[in-house]
Amino acid sequence: MQAFEYKVVPAPAKGTKAKGVKTAEARFANSIDILLNDMAAEGWEYQRAELLPSEERSGLNGSTTNWRNVLIFRRALPAAAEQLQAQAVAQLAAQITAQLAAQPPAQAADHSTAAAAAAPPAEETPAVPTLGPATTSAVAPPIAIAGDPEAPAGAIAVPGRGARSMVADDGVEELSPVSGLTAALKARASLAATPKDGPAKPAPKAEPKLTRSEKSSEDPANS
Structure with a gap:
């Protein structure tokens, strides 16, 4: 009450x-x-x-x-309500204990079996699929390229070749060092400077190089 x-x-x-x-x-x-x-x-x-x-x-x-x-x-009164509830639970437990003690052992065992059967079954842990009876290693899930419409269900998505290249690219253009103008670049520059309709400009003659003895003979101060 x-x-x-x-x-x-x-x-x-x-x-x-x-x-x-x-x-x-x-x-x-x-x-x-x-x-x-x-x-x-x-x-x-x-x-x-x-x-x-x-x-x-x-x-x-x-x-x-x-x-x-x-x-x-x-x-x-919350304290009184809790006390009354505890008394009711204790009385019910005492009645159940007295009834079980008064019954024969066989009937008590039957009641225990019936109570165990009425109890909800425990949740079973799903088994991991294996390769076969001869091995216990778990089967690895399939791997598919990210965004593939034909990928199987449950496949692990991995980045494709283009995505890996984008991740590895740091945005800096690679340049090879040039030590000087090559002969091909010089030839192309001379052709670009020559007009198309006019005659080709003759190449300048190379002046002969004077040796040290010849330079000394031309200078009268040294004779």
Whole structure:
């Protein structure tokens, strides 16, 4: 059985002003609304409103009876609820133990077998496909070029030749060093300088090189 605790608070006697609330009835309802929301935030559930008599002292020796409006709230006791649940579970376990002890051993074994059969089967781990009964090594999944429409299902995608070349390319153009103009480049340059319609310009004659003895004979200062 669920256990509760109760709380009784006096009902509001005056209205509370708020934006858009103009009439006296609306302000009084606003006071009750504020009180109920504050109690609900603390876990209290509203039950009912009561008008109860209250005998109060009046004067030196007299007394008078006044009627008071009160609001009643309640909330569940979590500790008591857990305790009751634990007691119910303990009682059920004791009853099951007593019933099993009173039954013959054969019937108890039958009940155990039935309980094991009713239990859900354990999940089996899928077996890894092997090459055959003579080996225990797992079959490697197939490999296919990335983007191949005819690739088998479950194949591992690998980059193709073009993708590998793009990855290896660092964007720098390779240039071979040139030590000087070759004979073919010189010949092409001379042909480009010669006009097509005009006669070919004769090559300049090579001047004979003078030896050291001839240069000395031409200079009169050295004779």
